[in-house]
Amino acid sequence: MNGGKLQSNILNMWLYICGFLLLWEWLRPLKQLTDTANLTVFIIFLVISLVLAYFKVNIFVRNGIKLLYVLYTINLLYFEDSFFKLKWFFYVTDSVIENMRAVFQGSWVSLTDDFRSILFFILLGLMAYLLRYWLISRRQIFVFFFMTLLYITVLDTFTPYEAEFAIVRTIVIGFALMGILTFYRILDRENLQMPAAFARKWLIPLVGMVCVSIIIGYAAPKASPIWPDPVPYIKSYSQDNREDGNGSGGIRKVGYGMDDSTLGGPFMPDDTVVYETEVDHRQYWKVETKDVYTGKGWVIAEENGEKIAFAQGEEFPISNYTDEEMTVDERTATIRPFLQYPHIIYPLGLKVVENDIGHSYEVDLSLEKISGADLGNLPGIGQYTVEYESPRFSIRGMMSTVDQNHPLLTEDFLARYTQLPDELPERVRDLALELTQDKENWYEKAKAIEDYFGRVDFQYDQKDVAVPGRNEDYVDQFLFETQKGYCDNFSTSMVVMLRSIGIPARWVKGYTEGDFRGMTDSGKRLYVITNNNAHSWVEVFFPEVGWVPFEPTKGFSNNAQFTFDLDSEQPGQQDDVLEAPEAPEVDKPEETDAPEQSAQTSFSWKDTFDKTTQFLRTNWLWFAAAIAVLTLTTYILYKTRLKWLPYFLIFRYRRRKNDEDFPEAYIALLTQLNRYGLKRNQEQTLREYARYVDHYFSSGEMSALTSTYEQYLYKGKLQEGSWENTKELWENLIKKTIA
Incomplete structure (x- = not known):
């Protein structure tokens, strides 16, 4: 044995x-x-x-x-x-x-x-x-x-x-x-x-x-293959082999690329590290903007646009803001490139770029793309530091713009930033008008279009993404046919919809903040940016404020900060003013119903999760102690079960008087005997096992109980009074298993 x-x-x-x-x-x-x-x-x-x-x-x-x-x-x-x-x-x-x-x-x-x-x-x-x-x-x-x-x-x-x-x-x-x-x-x-x-x-x-x-x-000898190898044919679909204009394409790797003339199609993830940043807070990183939409993607307005050179330490020659009294936070950030790009990434509100090498930079005015001006034989730009002003955009200033009647909105400016192809389907403009018909200013219209992409109809997906055919428009296909895509689909669609109703907007490319890796010795946050963090978003121009970023892509959040500087008789209800500046008066019964509706519509899993985590973070010591006590109690009860469980079983079955309770009590007895250590082998019959138990305890109680149980098995019922007659025998055996 x-x-x-x-x-x-x-x-x-x-x-x-x-x-x-x-x-x-x-x-x-x-x-x-x-x-x-x-x-x-x-x-x-x-x-x-x-x-x-x-x-x-x-x-x-x-x-x-x-x-x-x-x-x-x-x-x-x-x-x-x-x-x-x-x-x-x-x-x-x-x-x-x-x-x-x-x-x-x-x-x-x-x-x-x-x-x-x-x-x-x-x-x-x-x-x-x-x-x-x-x-x-x-x-x-x-x-x-x-x-x-x-x-x-x-x-x-x-x-x-x-x-x-x-x-x-x-x-x-x-x-x-x-x-x-x-x-x-x-x-x-x-x-x-x-x-x-x-x-x-x-x-x-x-x-x-x-x-x-x-x-x-x-x-053994190997026979030659009978059929041609299918692998090259299958792999061919994973190559970047788009054909211009036919609407077909392959899978590309995600990351920054210069050619955006043909958008659409799936992406493969790529976690290659491209940058490492040390910053005060999370933010997007800009590379370039584009303003000519072709119906299939974005192209550069001027191939060789005007460039302005500036040395390190000099003030950045472009300002995207018109509000001279805008509230800003002075910040610095350090960027370490891992790939040798000739351009730099920069934050919103850039003021100064500095590096250890001392080379200067130039900015392409048509793209707002900053490149190294005197790289010489250097393969790319090394580590650099940027000083910038993190703005707080005025809601009041943005809401003050209601039409194109403003000195800054010149004919050339509007022609550039409201440009659309003549072939744009009319239903794109109709949808934009429908979403903004009850909005009085540009800010509310931009927010209405941005919020539209948060509906359940739209899905964020990098794999099952369509490519427009020869006679299809990229935005029209996304809005009305697929409603499935990634950042390029969402951002391009918002720009096109805004332009269709006369609001100047442009398409921005760059990176999200990246993956948080902890705090540095200097107290800054360390982020790692990979190709997976390549992203595109929207900037809208408000004459009283300047270019303001918006984030329509589902699952992403806008890092821009806003100042809710609105006049309101009830300061606690500024959000209501934003949504409905001239809300009509309602009857008293409707006012009593409003809190219920607000509670129903304002529920958010994110808010609930944040409140729960904050509560746990505050009271984690009590929870840890409670879990430790509960774990220790459970362990003690488990280890001492042979001492207290027999009393529980006796208490459970003592008051039962029906004969139908006997089979359940007998099975509970078998389980308790097995727990005690008297295990029944698979080949043993109940009678053999009963004799083994009786021999161990030097009694005949188990055989008597087993005889009654076998009558139940063979006849399907028990004689009246069987449980009352055997209850004492059952309790005696249960008591003998007390360790």
Whole structure:
């Protein structure tokens, strides 16, 4: 019996080892195909999870060990503080809260690396649990083996990963696992023990068959392919092979590009790092603006436009603001390029650019794009610092513009920034008029169009994005046909709709703030900008204020700041003034209904999440203490269950008098005896088990109870008074299980 148990433990150990090797095949390609580093710590986590599961460590202890390992690894990879200092732990807590807020907002690209690592640990923990379930409980592994093989072959076909030996390893491991599991299923089905000789008779042929199959596979001649290789044909669809004017195109990588003449089509994510910034607060980074819409995309008005040179330290020669009394915050930021671009990125309100090299810059007036003027043999622009004024735009100033009757709105200016192609479908203009028909000023009209893209009809998607055909307009297709796209679709559509009703607007390209990576020693925020952060948005011109950014893309938020400097008799209701400056008076009954409607329409998951996280952050110590007490109480109750659970069972069934309660009480007794340590083997009948229990307790109570239960099983009912006659016997046995 002991030899069979030892043999079973050895086979289980081999199951865990083979399962780990199968999981390892999923991790091997990550280092080559992604920027995932330090794979060793994740592999060690898998080993720890499977070893703890193999030795059947208590679930609380097991999860505690894994949690400590995850926290230690996060500290080791992302923090310089000692593990025993709590400062880094509080930062991790704040980081998790901020990242969960980003998850709720759908801003997946803003997740930080430490949070991604935590999610990866959770994923690996779930995979280890599922692997144990498939191997030990279900004795089935074919589906996971097949998916692993498919995963490796796809990577081998479509990526640089060389999977020749990985496929062989997976085949060997998979066949070995399926052979051992088949052996287990035969034992379970036939109710056989596991003598060592029987295991060897099964395993030796299995190993020999796998080895011979591998040798034959390598040595046998390979026939030439009958059909042509389909892979080049499939891969051709992933190339950037647009044909001008025919509406067809392929998948492109996301990132900054100079050619915007043909928009549309899907994008592949690209997490290549392009910039690193140290800033005071999150903001967008501008590269250029474009103002000529063709119906298919954006082009440059003047190929060789006028350029103005300015040296480092000199004031930037372009101002986008007309309000000289605008409230501004003086800020500085440091930008470190990782790719050698000849241009720079700059924030709203740029004043001065400085660098260590000392070269000067020039700005293209038609694009407002800043490039290095005297790079010489330098490959690109190095690290630089910008001084800028972060403006607070006046709502009053923007709402003061109601038409084009203003000295700054010259004929040339309006012709440039309200330009539209003659072929623009009329329904685009009709939609813009419909959305703004009850708005009296330009600000309200711009906000109405911006808010329109927040409706549920529109979806943010980078993959399933259409390309307009030869006779289709890019904006018209998005607004009325697909309503699915990314930033280019949303921003271009808003610019075109604003221009169609006479409001000057332009299309802006650049980057979002990037991924937050923590605080620097100087107290600034560190962001990493990748190609995934490439973005486009809208700027609208208000004569009393200047160019103001708007953000129509669903899932993104405008970083611009606004001053609600409106005159109002009730200062607490300025938002109502913005939405309806001349709201009509309503009857008293309607006023009593208004709060209910406001409560219903103002509910926001984001606000609820923010309030909840703020409450948890304030009272986290109490919650931690409560969770610790609850966990300790649960653990104590579990460990002492043999002392208190019998009393609970007696209390539960003592007052029951119906004979129908006897079968339930008998099953509860079997469970309690098993919990006590008197386990019933699968091959034992109830009578044999009853004799075993009676022999252990030196009584005949279990046999009497079992005889009554068998009458119930065979006849389907009990004699009247059966439960009353056997209740005392049942209670006596329950009391004997008190530890």
